[in-house]
Amino acid sequence: MKWVRYYQPNHQVGRMFRRAMVVTLIGNLLLAGIKIAAARLSGSSAIYSDAVNSISDVLYSILLIVGLWISQQPPDMSHPQGHSRFEPFTALIVTISMTIAGVEALRASIQRAMEGGAAIPLGISLLALVVSMLIKAVMYAIVHRISRQTASPGLDAVAKDNLSDVVTSLAALLGIVGSNFISPLLDPLAGVAVALWIFKAVYGTAKENLGYLTGAGADEDVRNRILDSVKDVPGLEDVHHIVTEYAGPKLVVEMHINVDGNKTLNEAHAICDQATERLEALPEVDRAYVHVEPLGYL
Numbered sequence: 001m002k003w004v005r006y007y008q009p010n011h012q013v014g015r016m017f018r019r020a021m022v023v024t025l026i027g028n029l030l031l032a033g034i035k036i037a038a039a040r041l042s043g044s045s046a047i048y049s050d051a052v053n054s055i056s057d058v059l060y061s062i063l064l065i066v067g068l069w070i071s072q073q074p075p076d077m078s079h080p081q082g083h084s085r086f087e088p089f090t091a092l093i094v095t096i097s098m099t100i101a102g103v104e105a106l107r108a109s110i111q112r113a114m115e116g117g118a119a120i121p122l123g124i125s126l127l128a129l130v131v132s133m134l135i136k137a138v139m140y141a142i143v144h145r146i147s148r149q150t151a152s153p154g155l156d157a158v159a160k161d162n163l164s165d166v167v168t169s170l171a172a173l174l175g176i177v178g179s180n181f182i183s184p185l186l187d188p189l190a191g192v193a194v195a196l197w198i199f200k201a202v203y204g205t206a207k208e209n210l211g212y213l214t215g216a217g218a219d220e221d222v223r224n225r226i227l228d229s230v231k232d233v234p235g236l237e238d239v240h241h242i243v244t245e246y247a248g249p250k251l252v253v254e255m256h257i258n259v260d261g262n263k264t265l266n267e268a269h270a271i272c273d274q275a276t277e278r279l280e281a282l283p284e285v286d287r288a289y290v291h292v293e294p295l296g297y298l
């Protein structure tokens with residue numbers, strides 16, 4: 001008797017995860033350093049908000065390294081289907097650190113706005129923000145590609161965060177330019193905009209990962225591809241019931257199929273195995289259970 005699922009370690013995925021996490025951790029440490037220095041030198045609320053955002057990015061990079069490492073551990077008696085749920089669980093913890101960053105950015109910006117704001121020196125601020133945007137754009141390109149190749153929601157959240165950080169730095173930059181030429185209040189207002197953008201990212205990440213943990217179903221596009229994948233299995237006459245559920249970042253699929261009732265068990269079992277194989281070949285599917293019934297059964 002075997003009590004733990006069949007498992008083949010995927011070293012390639014492990015390698016890609018490591019590359020993505022090294023890029024993310026080093027990049028975020030570098031950015032936090034640049035922005036903290038620039039915020040102190042310039043006295044800008046907008047850059048301060050952006051710096052707080054980067055510090056929270058460093059925290060989540062570390063959490064995600066731990067989470068991805070645990071999720072890659074082979075299935076064992078404690079978790080016979082594997083540890084993949086640790087990945088969305090970690091992503092959810094990350095949203096807590098993002099929320100704290102958003103609250104701190106909002107608090108500091110509102111306080112500065114009530115003090116009237118200030119015209120922020122341009123040289124050091126603009127240099128720091130443009131360099132930050134370039135670094136984040138490169139990080140986005142690298143992590144986005146790896147998240148596609150590995151179908152990892154954790155890395156997808158990181159990629160989206162990288163892209164949104166380009167936008168927050170751009171908002172800070174516009175606020176600082178505006179504080180010189182339009183009104184000193186534009187700097188703290190840009191800080192508020194950065195904070196709101198952080199909250200928007202929190203909402204999106206929390207919603208998606210809560211779905212992975214609570215058994216959300218597949219969207220319509222994936223449902224259609226599930227049905228299409230078994231359509232031309234020889235001997236499979238009909239499909240009449242499909243239930244999908246996220247168990248971690250990937251789906252469990254239950255499918256009822258109809259075959260000719262006069263086939264032998266060997267023949268019916270072969271059809272069933274082929275359908276299972278096709279389903280499990282889909283990148284979104286972790287495992288599939290196919291129930292075989294004679295024609296006419298529901």
Ligand SMILES: [Zn+2]
Nearest residue numbers: 269270272273
């Ligand atoms: Zn079998």
Ligand SMILES: [Zn+2]
Nearest residue numbers: 241256293298
């Ligand atoms: Zn049925």
